[in-house]
Amino acid sequence: MMQRPGWDTAPPDVDLRGVWTAVAAQVWRRRPGPAERLAARLLRSPGLARALVTTPSLLLGWVIASVAVLAAGAAATLETGTPYVALLAPAFAAAGIAYAYGPGIDPAWDLSQSMAVSHRMVLLVRALAVFALNAAFGLAATAASVLAGSGTAAAVTFGWLIPMTAVCALALAAATLARSANVGVVAGMAGWGIAVLAGGATAGRFPVLTDSALILPCLAFAACCALIAFYATRSPRGTS
Amino acid sequence: MNIEIAGLTRRFGRNQAVAGVDLEAGPGVFGLLGPNGAGKTSLLRMMATVLPPSSGRLRLLDRDPGRYGPRREIRRRLGYLPQNLGYYPSFTVVEFVEYFALLKEMPAARVPAAVAAAVERADLGDKAKAKLRTLSGGMLRRVGIAQAIVNEPDLLLLDEPTAGLDPEQRVAFRSLLRDLGQRATVVVSTHLVEDVGAACTEVALMNQGKIVFYGTPEQLTARGEGHGVGDAPLERGYSAVLTQARS
Numbered sequence: 001m002m003q004r005p006g007w008d009t010a011p012p013d014v015d016l017r018g019v020w021t022a023v024a025a026q027v028w029r030r031r032p033g034p035a036e037r038l039a040a041r042l043l044r045s046p047g048l049a050r051a052l053v054t055t056p057s058l059l060l061g062w063v064i065a066s067v068a069v070l071a072a073g074a075a076a077t078l079e080t081g082t083p084y085v086a087l088l089a090p091a092f093a094a095a096g097i098a099y100a101y102g103p104g105i106d107p108a109w110d111l112s113q114s115m116a117v118s119h120r121m122v123l124l125v126r127a128l129a130v131f132a133l134n135a136a137f138g139l140a141a142t143a144a145s146v147l148a149g150s151g152t153a154a155a156v157t158f159g160w161l162i163p164m165t166a167v168c169a170l171a172l173a174a175a176t177l178a179r180s181a182n183v184g185v186v187a188g189m190a191g192w193g194i195a196v197l198a199g200g201a202t203a204g205r206f207p208v209l210t211d212s213a214l215i216l217p218c219l220a221f222a223a224c225c226a227l228i229a230f231y232a233t234r235s236p237r238g239t240s
Numbered sequence: 241m242n243i244e245i246a247g248l249t250r251r252f253g254r255n256q257a258v259a260g261v262d263l264e265a266g267p268g269v270f271g272l273l274g275p276n277g278a279g280k281t282s283l284l285r286m287m288a289t290v291l292p293p294s295s296g297r298l299r300l301l302d303r304d305p306g307r308y309g310p311r312r313e314i315r316r317r318l319g320y321l322p323q324n325l326g327y328y329p330s331f332t333v334v335e336f337v338e339y340f341a342l343l344k345e346m347p348a349a350r351v352p353a354a355v356a357a358a359v360e361r362a363d364l365g366d367k368a369k370a371k372l373r374t375l376s377g378g379m380l381r382r383v384g385i386a387q388a389i390v391n392e393p394d395l396l397l398l399d400e401p402t403a404g405l406d407p408e409q410r411v412a413f414r415s416l417l418r419d420l421g422q423r424a425t426v427v428v429s430t431h432l433v434e435d436v437g438a439a440c441t442e443v444a445l446m447n448q449g450k451i452v453f454y455g456t457p458e459q460l461t462a463r464g465e466g467h468g469v470g471d472a473p474l475e476r477g478y479s480a481v482l483t484q485a486r487s
Contacts, residue, residue: 017360020360022353022356024360025352025353028352028356028369040348047343047345051343054328107328107329108325108328109326110324110326111320111325111340112340112343113289114288114289114290114318114320115340115343115344116315116316116344117342117345118312
């Protein structure tokens with residue numbers, strides 16, 4: 001399409017277009033950051049790594065906001081004794097999952113459906129990364145509680161990591177089925193709210209945050225939701 | 241043949257968007273004409289492996305897109321410009337084109353040169369480092385064209401590619417199409433008949449989900465002789481075929 005001035009007058013044995021393109025390629029080349037290089041090596045796919053580092057809910061602003069909210073919750077917990085961190089964290093993680101992938105979140109989602117890198121793989125690596133980030137927050141909170149001698153490590157595990165898995169899987173399944181991150185957020189938060197409030201109403205406390213007997217039901221629920229998301233993102237069947 | 245289609249249909253609930261299309265196309269520039277709602281975009285999306293057909297036979301680049309492995313290989317050799325191009329506002333032109341080069345699984349070492357070549361071919365060299373949110377609609381269309389051709393596709397599907405381009409850019413774009421059509425199958429869906437007349441070697445006209453004309457632009461022009469509607473000969477042919485199909 002483009003013919004730059006002077007190219008027509010170049011000697012026939014000089015490929016000015018080729019030289020120009022080679023120079024432009026070097027000047028315009030993007031240098032991937034360390035996280036993207038590591039992801040490309042681990043995933044064996046530069047495309048998947050690029051899709052991972054562009055996850056909207058893993059951008060720096062989102063991570064900083066997560067840390068700020070959870071730190072405020074931790075301070076409030078220490079001050080009042082009410083488990084605000086455990087109450088807030090699974091809902092926050094669900095929002096992170098819902099905003100990790102999908103139409104309306106990825107502007108070029110429609111175009112990405114025609115790409116060789118599987119969009120299901122993009123969904124899975126992004127979901128995994130958000131889970132991993134939240135698990136890291138959970139471990140940091142556990143370590144902090146041990147150092148403070150408050151003995152809330154178990155509460156963090158039962159009240160955050162296990163419910164987080166179930167609530168995130170619900171948000172993921174709802175967002176994938178409805179093809180809307182907002183629906184995923186609403187479903188995740190509604191599910192979590194119902195679980196907390198129902199426990200509070202019947203037992204006068206928050207058994208969903210502390211009762212180890214709920215681990216297996218939570219994980220089974222998470223597995224069902226993950227299967228739903230897996231089915232909803234199955235490859236389209238053409239006919240031939 | 242790069243495209244082999246037989247009895248292809250696509251339904252959306254009660255609406256039959258594509259109603260039994262038969263089509264074969266090899267290298268060259270192939271124009272897909274038709275009024276709004278004729279089924280052009282649905283047909284193109286099926287060829288882009290984005291939309292599964294309801295029934296019929298579809299083979300692309302001698303492969304079956306219904307199976308995972310062949311579909312992945314097709315997608316590596318496919319270029320697609322959707323009608324509505326979504327974009328990341330904070331990406332630069334180069335970052336956007338590179339992103340899709342990587343998603344097409346181009347070898348990473350080849351990507352920078354391929355991106356530079358595609359950006360130059362789309363006449364975006366001066367805007368290579370500009371953020372997409374700062375570009376005009378016509379420039380964004382050219383960014384979409386650049387991402388579609390970055391992998392030098394064997395099958396290039398363009399949905400309304402000249403929408404928003406100024407006359408000078410449209411002339412240059414038709415030249416690019418003819419160049420690409422030397423080795424690849426280029427399918428251009430448009431309602432601008434002058435694009436078809438200037439760049440396409442073959443043309444199909446769709447109406448209500450069916451192909452009602454298939455031939456060369458000259459044959460379409462000939463169908464319009466003696467028909468009064470339309471300013472240009474090709475427009476008269478387009479109008480005559482549609483009138484006949486609707487009657």
